[in-house]
Amino acid sequence: xxxxxxxxxxxxxxxxxxxxxxxxxxxxxxxxxxxxxxxxxxxxxxxxxxxxxxxxxxxxxxxxxxxxxxxxxxxxxxxxxxxxxxxxxxxxxxxxxxxxxxxxxxxxxxxxxxxxxxxxxxxxxxxxxxxxxxxxxxxxxxxxxxxxxxxxxxxxxxxxxxxxxxxxxxxxxxxxxxxxxxxxxxxxxxxxxxxxxxxxxxxxxxxxxxxxxxxxxxxxxxxxxxxxxxxxxxxxxxxxxxxxxxxxxxxxxxxxxxxxxxxxxxxxxxxxxxxxxxxxxxxxxxxxxxxxxxxxxxxxxxxxxxxxxxxxxxxxxxxxxxxxxxxxxxxxxxxxxxxxxx
Amino acid sequence: xxxxxxxxxxxxxxxxxxxxxxxxxxxxxxxxxxxxxxxxxxxxxxxxxxxxxxxxxxxxxxxxxxxxxxxxxxxxxxxxxxxxxxxxxxxxxxxxxxxxxxxxxxxxxxxxxxxxxxxxxxxxxxxxxxxxxxxxxxxxxxxxxxxxxxxxxxxxxxxxxxxxxxxxxxxxxxxxxxxxxxxxxxxxxxxxxxxxxxxxxxxxxxxxxxxxxxxxxxxxxxxxxxxxxxxxxxxxxxxxxxxxxxxxxxxxxxxxxxx
Numbered sequence: 001x002x003x004x005x006x007x008x009x010x011x012x013x014x015x016x017x018x019x020x021x022x023x024x025x026x027x028x029x030x031x032x033x034x035x036x037x038x039x040x041x042x043x044x045x046x047x048x049x050x051x052x053x054x055x056x057x058x059x060x061x062x063x064x065x066x067x068x069x070x071x072x073x074x075x076x077x078x079x080x081x082x083x084x085x086x087x088x089x090x091x092x093x094x095x096x097x098x099x100x101x102x103x104x105x106x107x108x109x110x111x112x113x114x115x116x117x118x119x120x121x122x123x124x125x126x127x128x129x130x131x132x133x134x135x136x137x138x139x140x141x142x143x144x145x146x147x148x149x150x151x152x153x154x155x156x157x158x159x160x161x162x163x164x165x166x167x168x169x170x171x172x173x174x175x176x177x178x179x180x181x182x183x184x185x186x187x188x189x190x191x192x193x194x195x196x197x198x199x200x201x202x203x204x205x206x207x208x209x210x211x212x213x214x215x216x217x218x219x220x221x222x223x224x225x226x227x228x229x230x231x232x233x234x235x236x237x238x239x240x241x242x243x244x245x246x247x248x249x250x251x252x253x254x255x256x257x258x259x260x261x262x263x264x265x266x267x268x269x270x271x272x273x274x275x276x277x278x279x280x281x282x283x284x285x286x287x288x289x290x291x292x293x294x295x296x297x298x299x300x301x302x303x304x305x306x307x308x309x310x311x312x313x314x315x316x317x318x319x320x321x322x323x324x325x326x327x328x329x330x331x332x333x334x335x336x337x338x339x340x341x342x
Numbered sequence: 343x344x345x346x347x348x349x350x351x352x353x354x355x356x357x358x359x360x361x362x363x364x365x366x367x368x369x370x371x372x373x374x375x376x377x378x379x380x381x382x383x384x385x386x387x388x389x390x391x392x393x394x395x396x397x398x399x400x401x402x403x404x405x406x407x408x409x410x411x412x413x414x415x416x417x418x419x420x421x422x423x424x425x426x427x428x429x430x431x432x433x434x435x436x437x438x439x440x441x442x443x444x445x446x447x448x449x450x451x452x453x454x455x456x457x458x459x460x461x462x463x464x465x466x467x468x469x470x471x472x473x474x475x476x477x478x479x480x481x482x483x484x485x486x487x488x489x490x491x492x493x494x495x496x497x498x499x500x501x502x503x504x505x506x507x508x509x510x511x512x513x514x515x516x517x518x519x520x521x522x523x524x525x526x527x528x529x530x531x532x533x534x535x536x537x538x539x540x541x542x543x544x545x546x547x548x549x550x551x552x553x554x555x556x557x558x559x560x561x562x563x564x565x566x567x568x569x570x571x572x573x574x575x576x577x578x579x580x581x582x583x584x585x586x587x588x589x590x591x592x593x594x595x596x597x598x599x600x601x
Binding site: 172173175176178179180181182183184186187190191193194195196197198199200201202208212254 | 393394395414415416417418419420424425427431432433434435436440443444445446447448450452453454457458459460464467468471507511
């Protein structure tokens with residue numbers, strides 16, 4: 001943990017403070033529930049960032065893994081009376097298995113074809129959930145899914161439980177980013193030929209990234225089911241997958257922090273739209289789809305690297321202006337020495 | 343002389359075009375073998391086959407007496423064959439150090455789980471990778487740029503970085519695809535010296551190159567290809583005097599106009 005804080009320094013400190021303080025700054029329960037939803041989305045988008053931003057594999061089926069996770073835990077706890085803890089573990093494993101099987105099947109696909117295959121998978125899962133009525137309750141959904149009560153069942157304890165999971169997922173992914181495996185993902189993204197010639201088994205690592213992202217989405221889904229207490233197939237379709245994708249792209253695909261920032265932003269915009277629709281009746285309905293679509297287009301056109309990498313570049317440029325070239329050289333030499341001795 | 347790499351009747355077709363036709367040669371342990379020929383002679387195609395990027399249409403490649411036919415491309419590095427690329431294949435969004443660390447992939451084993459949890463093993467290996475990468479960056483003279491973004495480096499430096507990245511895999515056979523392309527005279531001379539050091543440390547080099555000064559200075563033997571076929575093989579001196587080579591290749595050297 002100490003090393004992690006050394007490594008991520010300020011960003012992680014700021015994250016922790018904001019995360020812990022948020023529910024106290026916000027006046028009522030409603031905003032805590034918004035915070036919970038953001039946390040649930042963040043778990044999915046951090047996973048999506050691994051597979052899409054790092055390994056360069058587009059997935060338009062992330063909401064399907066989310067849904068599989070949600071229904072796995074919901075069915076196990078309500079129909080078979082297992083404890084939510086067992087349900088949550090299963091909600092990571094089962095979507096992971098689905099991701100493994102899907103990943104194996106589509107291992108050779110790239111670019112548009114991969115996007116199409118994951119899109120189709122998303123539809124199949126949503127239809128599957130809707131039609132498998134005896135188990136999933138079909139379009140009517142499921143009710144009275146037990147709450148997770150590890151730390152009590154108030155909104156506040158749920159908030160901290162979920163953001164605890166977000167923090168774990170975040171640390172795991174940040175560690176991964178700067179490791180042998182993370183570099184393998186990034187190498188595959190840039191040049192599969194070069195990665196192969198460096199001894200990286202491209203298929204295996206793509207599959208790894210896919211499975212991890214599926215598991216993250218699954219865990220989030222499981223938590224979602226227990227938090228909501230009711231489920232229906234509607235949120236687990238293409239619309240939600242695109243929303244996840246937009247979050248990752250806005251924040252900056254290549255940055256784990258970007259996924260988090262994008263998730264917070266999109267959810268705030270979403271809340272803002274709901275508030276505005278109370279004042280302006282014309283904004284009701286699927287207005288958020290239009291807004292997110294527009295944001296996605298604008299980002300791809302004007303800031304394809306995304307928010308966080310763009311800000312980082314700007315920050316680094318301003319820093320570089322301050323320091324003279326010579327001082328910068330000295331500093332990097334010292335850094336080299338320090339890395340070599342620790 | 344023990345053969346490290348044996349190439350037997352190697353051919354490769356692209357559609358109806360035969361790019362490489364029945365080529366035979368071998369690379370001995372610890373030697374620099376230059377593969378030369380006019381543009382389109384099939385040099386890069388041979389290199390791509392030897393490095394496992396594309397399979398041969400016919401013929402066999404044996405490395406350390408082992409047939410490489412069924413070996414998947416990603417296992418080559420672990421067996422001791424690595425390469426650089428004619429049109430650089432660098433990981434631009436990583437730092438120079440990270441680029442070279444990717445080369446340590448086969449020397450490390452940490453799983454996804456232990457990397458994500460930052461377990462002891464992953465940390466140890468990370469440290470080991472950094473040190474080794476750092477060492478090779480010093481060897482190629484890029485130590486001061488270790489934390490720069492690779493994408494911001496000029497062409498010549500990226501070539502050196504690719505060589506460092508290939509060398510951390512500890513290859514017994516290094517494949518170089520036009521490493522001197524785009525370099526100035528001084529840089530080429532420095533690079534030649536480096537290749538000689540690499541050879542002195544026991545790594546054999548298969549060098550595809552147009553720069554005749556470099557080849558004549560460092561190659562132990564030369565194989566000449568023309569239109570996919572081997573037309574000559576011998577020491578630099580023998581090749582310089584070979585009338586077939588002069589006709590096919592050296593006669594056109596001026597027109598190729600390297601700077």
